Amino acid sequence: MAASRSAYPLALAVLALGLGIFGYAFLERRGAAPAEARISAPPTAAAGAGKVDLTSEIRGVLASIKAADAGQLAVSQEDGRFLRALVVTARARRGLEIGSASGYSAIWMGLGFRETGGRLTTIEYDPERAREAARNIERAGLNDVVTVVAGDAFSEISRLPGSFDFVFLDAWKKDYRRFFDLVFPRLDRGGLFTAHNVVNKRDEMREFLEAIEGPELLTSIVSPGSEGMSVSVRR
């Protein structure tokens, strides 16, 4: 009896060691799994992660977009800077913008995605604006990070592969709820859904504002500029 009792600690030690090795192997496999389980492939190295300065060339492109923006479609500089900071903070890699206009907000976000090594697809309905956005993005040196798609986002989004971890919605305000319903199922858990004009045009998007208060999201409304931005994290 005494001999078998003294064997217990040894047996327990062997069991603990075995569980430790098994657990380590299991965690190792889990560590590798997210890459294999991704719905979309991670962005290729071509996008090239790294810190980007707001060079005088890029400032010049942004200023020229603002100077030509008679309809005041572009977000404010404050909102642009906020979007870039959000992309970097979230370490976002697969971005979607709905409503590019001339590429102002896409350039700010593109600077963020340059830092994270991610990519942004931005969709613009108006073909002339889409061409202009592509030109501006190229002038800003971001055409390997930002892809402009010309067309109606309601049909173009379904042609894009995989999921998104960052969405910026800035199309016609009455369409916000429909866009939310379309894109939310493809937003990663922990991904951000952001939308513009949620303060100054709140009356045009009541249903959208209700939807982002749902239990599957944590939402905050902020106003870096005066128009308001919603930031919702998918739980």
Ligand SMILES: C[S@@+](CC[C@H](N)C(=O)[O-])C[C@H]1O[C@@H](n2cnc3c(N)ncnc32)[C@H](O)[C@@H]1O
């Ligand atoms: C407010 S502007 C976008 C401004 C841009 N985000 C910026 O800050 O530079 C809205 C744009 O959304 C585009 N738009 C509206 N509905 C759209 C749709 N269904 N698909 C794609 N683009 C759309 C409009 O043509 C317009 O250029």
